[in-house]
Amino acid sequence: xxxxxxxxxxxFYRRPSPGDPVFxxxxxxxxxGQTIGLIEVMKNFNQLKADAAGTVTRFLLEDEDEVxxxxxxxxxxx
Amino acid sequence: MSPLSTVLIANRGEIALxxxxxxxxxxxxxxxxxxxxxxxxxxxxxxDQAVHIGPSAAGKSYLSTxxxxxxxxxxxxxxxxxxxGFLSERASFAEAVRDAxxxxxxxxxxxxxxxxxxxxxxxxxxxxxxxxxxGTQGGPLDDAVAAAATVGYPVLVKAAAGGGGRGIxxxxxxxxxxxxxxxxxxxxxxxxxxxxxxxxxxxxxARHVEVQVLADTHGNVxxxxxxxxxxxxxxxxxxxxAPSPAVAPECRLELAGAAVRLAREVGYVxxxxxEFLLDEDGKFYFIEMNTRIQVEHPITEAVxxxxxxxxxxxxxxxxxxxxxxxxxxxxGAAIECxxxxxxxxxxxxxxxxxxxxxxxxxxxxxRVDTALSQGDxxxxxxxxxxxxxxxxxxxRAEALARTRQALQELTIDGVATTADLxxxxxxxxxxxxxxxxxxxxxGYLAR
Numbered sequence: 001x002x003x004x005x006x007x008x009x010x011x012f013y014r015r016p017s018p019g020d021p022v023f024x025x026x027x028x029x030x031x032x033g034q035t036i037g038l039i040e041v042m043k044n045f046n047q048l049k050a051d052a053a054g055t056v057t058r059f060l061l062e063d064e065d066e067v068x069x070x071x072x073x074x075x076x077x078x
Numbered sequence: 079m080s081p082l083s084t085v086l087i088a089n090r091g092e093i094a095l096x097x098x099x100x101x102x103x104x105x106x107x108x109x110x111x112x113x114x115x116x117x118x119x120x121x122x123x124x125x126d127q128a129v130h131i132g133p134s135a136a137g138k139s140y141l142s143t144x145x146x147x148x149x150x151x152x153x154x155x156x157x158x159x160x161x162x163g164f165l166s167e168r169a170s171f172a173e174a175v176r177d178a179x180x181x182x183x184x185x186x187x188x189x190x191x192x193x194x195x196x197x198x199x200x201x202x203x204x205x206x207x208x209x210x211x212x213g214t215q216g217g218p219l220d221d222a223v224a225a226a227a228t229v230g231y232p233v234l235v236k237a238a239a240g241g242g243g244r245g246i247x248x249x250x251x252x253x254x255x256x257x258x259x260x261x262x263x264x265x266x267x268x269x270x271x272x273x274x275x276x277x278x279x280x281x282x283x284a285r286h287v288e289v290q291v292l293a294d295t296h297g298n299v300x301x302x303x304x305x306x307x308x309x310x311x312x313x314x315x316x317x318x319x320a321p322s323p324a325v326a327p328e329c330r331l332e333l334a335g336a337a338v339r340l341a342r343e344v345g346y347v348x349x350x351x352x353e354f355l356l357d358e359d360g361k362f363y364f365i366e367m368n369t370r371i372q373v374e375h376p377i378t379e380a381v382x383x384x385x386x387x388x389x390x391x392x393x394x395x396x397x398x399x400x401x402x403x404x405x406x407x408x409x410g411a412a413i414e415c416x417x418x419x420x421x422x423x424x425x426x427x428x429x430x431x432x433x434x435x436x437x438x439x440x441x442x443x444x445r446v447d448t449a450l451s452q453g454d455x456x457x458x459x460x461x462x463x464x465x466x467x468x469x470x471x472x473x474r475a476e477a478l479a480r481t482r483q484a485l486q487e488l489t490i491d492g493v494a495t496t497a498d499l500x501x502x503x504x505x506x507x508x509x510x511x512x513x514x515x516x517x518x519x520x521g522y523l524a525r
Contacts, residue, residue: 009430009458011135017268042419042428042462066134066459 002052003060004074006067010041012048014063022063029055036074039067054078082157082181082395083107086150087125089161090140091449092466093371095121097159100387109153111146113139115457121449127153134459140164143171147178157181157394163461166370167194183394184348185369192344193367197238197276203364206343208336211355211363213278219259222277226255229279235259237266238274245269246313248280281363283515285324285356286310288368289337290378292386292401293346294393300403301334302382305374307353308516309503311426316496316519317503318414320377323474323512324356330408333362340367349375349390355516373416373463376447380412380470411477412470415485415504417448418462421494422523429494430458439487443470443480456493464495478510 006012014022014037024036030050037048054076061073084107087097094110098121101108110125115134122128129149132139139145141164150158158175160166160183169191175182184190193199197216204210212229214221216238226233226249235258237245247262249255259275267273290302306322307315325333337352351368375386384401392400420426436452448465450456456464469484471477485501506522508514 008428011137011459041458042430042460044428064135064137 001057002054002076002078003072004036004048004051004076006039006048006069006071006073008039008041008046009069010039010046010067012061012063012065012067012073013038013040013045014059024056026056026058029053030076048073050076052076052078082391084109084126084153084155085157085159085183085391086111086146086153086155087159087161088140088146089159089164089166090116090119090460091121092447092463093161093163093373095124095449096447097161097387098124100385100391101159103385104388104391106391109149109155111140111149113459115455115459119449119454120451129153134457136164136459140460143168143174146171147174147180150175150180151178155180157183157391159183159390159394160370162370162373167368169194181394183390185346185350189344189346190369193369195238195272195274196236196240196366197274199366200276200364202344203340206336206339208340208364209362211278211281211365214276216274216276219256222259222275223252223255225277226252226279231255232280232282234278234280235262235275236278237262237270237272238276239266239270239272244313278365281355281357283358283517285322286353286516287322287325287333287356287362288351288353288372289334290372290375290386291337291341291346291350291352292384292389292393292399293341293348293350294399295347295396296398298399299338299341299346300399300401300406301338302378302384302386302406303408304330304333305377306512307374308514309509309519310516311519311523315374316416317500317509318374318377318416319474319477319512320381320412321408322356324360326360329360329362336362336364340364348393349386373466374414376445376466376468377412377414377470380443380445380468381408381410382406383409410470410472411474412443412468413477413481415467415469415481415500416463416496417465417467417488417490417500418496419456419464419493420462420496422496422499424494426496427494428458428462430456431493432456433490434492435489436491437487437489439467439484441480441483443477444484445469464490464493467500474512478504 131145165171169187173187293299309317445468469481
């Protein structure tokens with residue numbers, strides 16, 4: 001299992017915009033480089049991408065939570 | 079100013095402090111609202127009262143109409159000043175403030191909504207006899223294609239509900255227009271809640287020039303001359319000056335007059351900015367009106383002596399403007415450097431962090447608008463603007479020389495800022511001559 005960390009501080013989003021479905025559900029498979037969330041820093045939106053293929057086991061943050069640099073965001077099962 | 083006694087400031091950072099100063103100078107009580115991230119910000123302590131309205135994320139604090147209106151009612155405020163950004167141009171916010179029995183420091187929700195729809199605003203400008211950039215006021219793709227064929231390519235596809243440089247796509251020919259249009263419309267629906275897009279001829283080598291207006295509830299409308307805002311990167315302003323070096327003296331009053339006509343046409347009240355594009359032949363075209371105080375308002379204050387925020391407060395209290403048009407004169411020149419916590423050497427990447435060292439410039443004509451002190455943290459949650467360096471002189475040459483010196487004195491350590499870019503820019507011959515346009519800076523950065 002691996003944990004994906006936030007590369008920057010800001011606000012974490014699980015959806016592309018408020019009315020949309022989440023990028024990825026817990027339990028769903030992901031490819032390397034697949035977007036699994038956004039981090040907004042100073043009004044810039046940065047994509048958070050899976051660094052390995054696997055299954056998203058659980059998110060450690062809620063949609064729209066504040067996030068610190070280096071904080072654990074999501075767990076992946078390879 | 080009897081009808082107002084307490085003003086709630088629905089903003090943060092340097093503009094919250096700017097508004098607070100104007101309120102106190104007029105004898106008004108202030109209440110600032112703050113998020114968790116701004117809990118220890120020094121300006122919060124200057125307010126008569128401070129109310130915590132939510133967590134750091136702006137969506138749950140400075141963008142929460144409900145939290146702000148509730149705070150205003152709880153503290154017994156009479157008025158709400160929205161500043162710029164956040165909720166300042168949301169008609170629904172102004173309406174919620176009014177419905178709560180409070181005064182919104184700005185125009186009516188109806189005027190905000192009209193001007194917020196850029197296609198409607200174009201129509202109103204035409205009705206006021208103000209020239210607009212050739213194009214459409216909305217309508218389907220076929221209308222856009224027909225209009226583009228008439229006005230000539232390249233054209234810009236713009237979101238009617240957009241503004242502030244967002245929601246814009248360029249098309250070089252009909253194929254690109256047919257390709258860009260549906261995506262632009264869909265993007266507009268997602269980003270702004272309205273799929274309406276319109277088409278404008280793209281003016282090349284144009285200047286972005288804007289006129290400051292002030293209006294009261296007694297039918298007085300005045301202008302405070304123009305500002306030059308062509309130094310932009312990705313449609314975000316980096317450096318502004320007043321007056322515009324591109325506006326010929328004989329055209330200056332014609333331009334200002336057009337802005338006043340539009341403000342009158344829509345029944346405008348409070349401070350507002352009418353934006354124009356100025357082409358190489360010196361012809362000007364309306365693009366949009368900003369229904370709020372502007373980031374770069376201090377350069378206008380520097381060259382006219384008008385305290386724009388104080389006038390907004392007087393107007394909100396029901397008083398007449400304290401300036402007559404004939405008393406507002408243009409004296410000298412002023413330059414604003416927007417110091418953003420962004421790294422110009424890394425594609426302007428945001429650079430939040432702690433300010434480990436802060437040394438501010440001074441001397442004649444130097445004004446620094448910032449809410450930061452040494453040791454403060456530039457938070458990742460909000461806009462990257464950390465300081466406005468506003469420098470004026472008896473003429474443009476003196477303003478430039480003073481800006482050069484002020485930038486040399488300025489030290490901000492701990493975060494990357496655009497100050498290094500400003501230091502380079504201020505020594506560029508084209509800038510010194512005032513010879514630049516809206517695409518110039520991006521070309522310069524690509525050199």
